[in-house]
Each structure stands twice: as C-alpha cells, then as structure tokens.
Amino acid sequence: MQHLPIMPVRTSLRPANACRRVQDPADEGPPERRCDGRGIARAPVRRTGEPPGRGTAGASVGRVTVAVVEAYAGLAQRVLAGPARLGRTRLVAVDGPSGAGKSLFAARLADALAALPGGGRPPVVHTDDLLDGWDDQLTFWPRLEEWVLAPLRAGRPGAYRRYSWVRRCFLPREVPVPVPVGVVLIVEGVSAARAAIRPELTLSVFVTAPTPLRLSRALSRDGAEILPELRRWHAGERVHFAADGTETAADLVVDGAPALPHDAHRYYVRRA
Numbered sequence: 001m002q003h004l005p006i007m008p009v010r011t012s013l014r015p016a017n018a019c020r021r022v023q024d025p026a027d028e029g030p031p032e033r034r035c036d037g038r039g040i041a042r043a044p045v046r047r048t049g050e051p052p053g054r055g056t057a058g059a060s061v062g063r064v065t066v067a068v069v070e071a072y073a074g075l076a077q078r079v080l081a082g083p084a085r086l087g088r089t090r091l092v093a094v095d096g097p098s099g100a101g102k103s104l105f106a107a108r109l110a111d112a113l114a115a116l117p118g119g120g121r122p123p124v125v126h127t128d129d130l131l132d133g134w135d136d137q138l139t140f141w142p143r144l145e146e147w148v149l150a151p152l153r154a155g156r157p158g159a160y161r162r163y164s165w166v167r168r169c170f171l172p173r174e175v176p177v178p179v180p181v182g183v184v185l186i187v188e189g190v191s192a193a194r195a196a197i198r199p200e201l202t203l204s205v206f207v208t209a210p211t212p213l214r215l216s217r218a219l220s221r222d223g224a225e226i227l228p229e230l231r232r233w234h235a236g237e238r239v240h241f242a243a244d245g246t247e248t249a250a251d252l253v254v255d256g257a258p259a260l261p262h263d264a265h266r267y268y269v270r271r272a
Helices: 072-081 102-115 141-153 195-200 211-222 224-244
Strands: 007-009 019-022 032-035 065-071 090-095 124-126 158-160 177-179 184-188 201-208 252-255 267-271
Touching (some): 065 072, 141 158, 141 184, 141 195
Antiparallel strands (some): 007 065, 019 032, 158 177
C-alpha cells in the first residue's frame, strides 16, 4: 500500500514556544502543531474513546501513539486485491459514530477506485437512506439485507427505496435506487460493519472523532432542532459499538479529525 513515512506522536510534552500552530486549508481537522526547525509533524496524543482535552497527560510512560498518513489510491488497490465474499462483489463497510466523517471517507475511497485503470466508481449505499426515522437506528438491517445484500450475494442487481427525512416516509416504489452487481460495493453508516456481516466483508473501516466535534458537525449540517434526537442517537451508538466490538474488529481505524498535515483529498490518517 502506498503510504507516507510513519510519524510517531510522542508522549513527552514540549515547551510552548517550540511549535507553532498552523491550519492546512485542505484539512478538515483542527489546526495542527508543526515543530520548527525539525520538519516533524506531531499530533496531540488521544487514545481511542478518550475524551478530547486530555492531551499527553493521559498517556502511559514511554507509550508512543502512531498516526500513519496513507493514500486512498493504495487502499483502493488493497480492496481490489482482496477476496470477493458477497457473491462476486467485494463489500467494504465504513462504520463509526455520527459525525465522524464516514460519508466523506466513503466518497473519497469510491473516487480512488474509479481513478484506477479500468476501474469504475462503485455504488455507495448510505444506511441513513434505509432508516425508517430516528427510532430505526439499528433495526433497519433486514431492509438492507432484502433489498441489497441478498440480491448481490445471488449475483443479481439490487435496488432500494430511499427514506425521505423531510416527508418522514420512504419514497414511492416507482423511484428505486439501483445497486448493480459490480466488483465493489461500499456500505456506509452506523453499524455497517456489525458482526452479522463481517464474514462477508473484504474490508471494514471504523472512522472516529472526538464527541464534541462530531456533535458540532451534525448540528451544523442538520440544524439545532435535532439536538434531543441526536443525543439519544449518540447514546444508542455507544451501546451498540461497545456490545458489537466494532472498532476492535475493524481492519482499519481512521482518524476523522486528524492533526497531521496532509492532502485530505488524496490521503487519510490511520490510527495505529
């Protein structure tokens, strides 16, 4: 896989005047710390699941957290080199909590697959389009299985009806979203990499980001009026991820709020 050199994130604190804060316009994450004179980018240490603001004080002595900048193109090649386990299709699941950056990651991986020689852009199914409202957070799965996964498993094209969050109902059967049989299918959304589908996954990805940032992203996107439902949603996904062991089982854990400088359109930051 094509990747940039590993950049260790050390647990030792540095004097405040040793680094300057800069903002990379292409990076959606917070301003990173770039150390003057050495050319080494270092990100604040934040263990998975740890609340933001803890900094290096929460790290164990001598522990080094490593963040690796990798190319979407290399990941696309890895997917195509992997086995097809859903019939003839390589199924990629992009999971993680609300507002972590799953949709963006899925879109950029799809673009990278399309850019490969002879490649085509794979369909991306967003599980939010299959939910029957807020209360269907995890129970939508039979719909995905019946409309998409089962047909592709049998070598037949699938199709699904998209839920309208404005009308609060599924759109008419006359306007289905087709899912052709192809080399790759990307399914993106909370619980997309759940245990029930893992044996058929070619690649599972878990995208994570600090809770306050995820909350801010969701409210900016959908409006402050969703806050009560959103808090209930966050509680539900926490319970699910803990019981399902999604992050631990994932092939790839991605930082959805990276501090390392990188071209976010071509590269992602893997947490190692």
